[in-house]
Amino acid sequence: MNFVLFSTLVFYSVVVILKILWGITGKNLALFSDGLDSLKNVFTLSLSIFFLQISSQGRDLTHHWGHKKYDSFGALVIGIFQIFISGVSGTYIIFRFNQVPSSSSIVTSFVSFLLMIFVVLSLFFVSHRLKSESIRAELLHEATDLIQTFFVFISTFISVNYIGFINSAFALIIAAVLLFNGILTVWRAEKFLLDWAPPRNVMQKIENILSESDVSVRDIKASLSSSNTLRLEITLQVDAQTPIFEAHQIAHSVEDKIISELSKMGVKVENCSVHVEPLGAHTTKDDK
Amino acid sequence: MNFVLFSTLVFYSVVVILKILWGITGKNLALFSDGLDSLKNVFTLSLSIFFLQISSQGRDLTHHWGHKKYDSFGALVIGIFQIFISGVSGTYIIFRFNQVPSSSSIVTSFVSFLLMIFVVLSLFFVSHRLKSESIRAELLHEATDLIQTFFVFISTFISVNYIGFINSAFALIIAAVLLFNGILTVWRAEKFLLDWAPPRNVMQKIENILSESDVSVRDIKASLSSSNTLRLEITLQVDAQTPIFEAHQIAHSVEDKIISELSKMGVKVENCSVHVEPLGAHTTKDDK
Ligand SMILES: [Zn+2]
Ligand SMILES: [Zn+2]
Ligand SMILES: [Zn+2]
Ligand SMILES: [Zn+2]
Incomplete structure (x- = not known):
């Protein structure tokens, strides 16, 4: 000290x-x-x-x-x-x-x-x-x-x-x-200890970034771990025949984009995980 | 009441x-x-x-x-x-x-x-x-x-x-x-509010279940959200050419197995997410 x-x-x-x-x-x-x-x-x-x-x-x-x-x-x-x-x-x-x-x-x-x-x-x-x-x-x-x-x-x-x-x-x-x-x-x-979702404007920002990317989004989960730190889990869907290396690239480009766009808002993404699953594998949000 | x-x-x-x-x-x-x-x-x-x-x-x-x-x-x-x-x-x-x-x-x-x-x-x-x-x-x-x-x-x-x-x-x-x-x-x-990892025996059990399955595990993240409830994130690696629908099936079979095996120990898996990425895409645990 x-x-x-x-x-x-x-x-x-x-x-x-x-x-x-x-x-x-x-x-x-x-x-x-x-x-x-x-x-x-x-x-x-x-x-x-x-x-x-x-x-x-x-x-x-x-x-x-x-x-x-x-x-x-x-x-x-x-x-x-x-x-x-x-x-x-x-x-x-x-x-x-x-x-x-x-x-x-x-x-x-x-x-x-x-x-x-x-x-x-x-x-x-x-x-x-x-x-x-x-x-x-x-x-x-x-x-x-x-x-x-x-x-x-x-x-x-x-x-x-x-x-x-x-x-x-x-x-x-x-x-x-x-x-x-x-x-x-x-x-x-x-708020931070019980994994509250971030405020509406941050969620909307994430949705906007994802809708600009050319991917199909099935689910977004987010929570605050401090006033400006976010944990994020996004589930994307791609064609069932897509090879895993291509799916992995899509996941990373989405992740990079979200991290850089949110950092402009002063929000740090602490843990971001992007899942990719075949189109239509699950339909609702709660469906595993 | x-x-x-x-x-x-x-x-x-x-x-x-x-x-x-x-x-x-x-x-x-x-x-x-x-x-x-x-x-x-x-x-x-x-x-x-x-x-x-x-x-x-x-x-x-x-x-x-x-x-x-x-x-x-x-x-x-x-x-x-x-x-x-x-x-x-x-x-x-x-x-x-x-x-x-x-x-x-x-x-x-x-x-x-x-x-x-x-x-x-x-x-x-x-x-x-x-x-x-x-x-x-x-x-x-x-x-x-x-x-x-x-x-x-x-x-x-x-x-x-x-x-x-x-x-x-x-x-x-x-x-x-x-x-x-x-x-x-x-x-x-x-312990539960700050996402502590589960005790050693539970972590070992998860590792054992995964090693029995015929998959390559790159990372396991786990935390307790109550004394018998677990959040889990597992990253698997498969051949880069594997189609996404196959990867998705592997992910689900691993998830199902872990949930059923842990429930025998009295541990409920609250949120389980299994990622699949191409072999060698990342090597260390911290590597994104
Ligand atoms: Zn609520
Ligand atoms: Zn699935
Ligand atoms: Zn620590
Ligand atoms: Zn990756």
Whole structure:
């Protein structure tokens, strides 16, 4: 792993621990809740690097169709972690609801905000150097986290000086958003883990490419293994007397065409298999 | 849904609500924790019926390879729910640790145990009539739940009369087991959602069947979509001049043989596709 990225993660982890500790000792529920949210972010950053490496691996003895789905599985694990800590922080907040933060907590929540600025700047620096898409996407998330920590400070200030329950209420909102996002993450991963067919426009594109080729198509099966990766199985029909070497050439030309046309749409074909069978051997889609 | 099963689920739900309420009002942490565990069971029973119906569906417009994986997804959702409520109950128990149940709680925990006997008997009756494998498997789980509720009663009795913290400690154990089982459930579902290859003995069986047939095998790809359902892709090589109708016959005889041989092992082949290509067209496994 890149050294700057590693240092950033260590620094971020320290900030997370400070937020959670200051949240508990300063009776600052919003800071505590925000700290657990940041913990999830550190977890996400570390895991996404790990799962990115796995998902880029091709075929091996245990995964004959490659590892692309590990991208979604990484997201799933993070979503589950998120749901778990939302349960912990939600219960904690409900127990301690209406408690007013100590006045020193105004300082610690402001320091937390300042530390978060360093974290975001440092991540910005890393993403600029690494040119990593996934870290850049994560960065946007970190920026909203920065705003959240700023509002923790604001809610603490209001609670200490004016309206007591604001800090608790904000803490509960953070926990609720955490739960909601966790469920959403699991929901999104489901699409790729359960072999959903690609969206209509992609299916139509495949059908168009095939109809341009001078072949008879009996069946198309497709599924997404990540947001831009496709598995494809196409069954063609040719004259019964066609020699296998000719059928094989037709299959390859169709495969090549589909792969190149779809890549123009930003869709990568991960596994493409083209079958050729004699004309009329099967008629319906479900017929084997 | 079957009426008796539905009634049982409603009755079970009432028992769950009673356990949780009596747990909170009677300061009985173990009963509370046990109640949340039972909530998961009601959830499991209801969801498994729902997901069983989905997973038995064949191919449709959005799932070209069928819905078998929804079995695992159902298990995954239950695992996530389990992890969430273990977070809630764990936090709750830690907050209230060492609290001694009220003496009336000895009665309510015993009544809970009696009600659980009715639940288990009723489920036994349902499973006997429905002859459903999945409900029968769930029944075994319910029996251990019955024992657990009995120990809740015992721990309450000990806490009220002798050693105060026993009830809290037992509550924490229930929550920890819930978390552990949740993680295990997610871990098990991962195998089927990420297209793991089947175990060695199944792969060897497939290789043996193919080597008995008089064909040249270039590649075998396989993955599990449930504990006993397999997806299979086999690439054969035949003489380049073989007409496609002959190649197609070879492919089907190989497919039929594999499906019938594997079904003897209790393995169902969900999607089998056999490719035939000219001899020497590709040499390595990864070569397209
Ligand atoms: Zn692997
Ligand atoms: Zn056929
Ligand atoms: Zn469907
Ligand atoms: Zn080829």
